[in-house]
Amino acid sequence: MLRHTFAKSAVGMLALFTAVGAARADTTADLIELDRQWGAAGTKGDVDAVGKLLADGLVSVDAEGVRDKKGELALVKPEPAGTKYEPTDYKVTLLGEDMAVMTHGTKGTDAHHSMHVWSRKGGKWQVVATSSTPVKK
16 A cells, blocks of 8 residues: 555656656746847847837846846847847756746857846746846957
């Protein structure tokens, strides 16, 4: 009887860990897709689309200084035709169900390394903090 109860518990725990792992993979994929949308919208100069991905209390840090959401959106301008957002090496670390830290690089003329803190409120993911560092040439 004890062996049967232990086996049922082990199967239940395995199912739980599998479900948690699948949820983490889904969240990671969702966040990577949102970052790609952010990059594509920024390349097109789509201020409205970028604005939906940035939290009202955003803090942005780069070589030029510290900005809020308004300052970040002021920088969104269409890139020259043919410019592509080319992210590389995504890493997403979940800090619970509703917060994640993402790092990645980008290729191209504006190659840089980025770190974003994503927060989910009301089922919607937004960037609450972001930082970028140019890639040394």
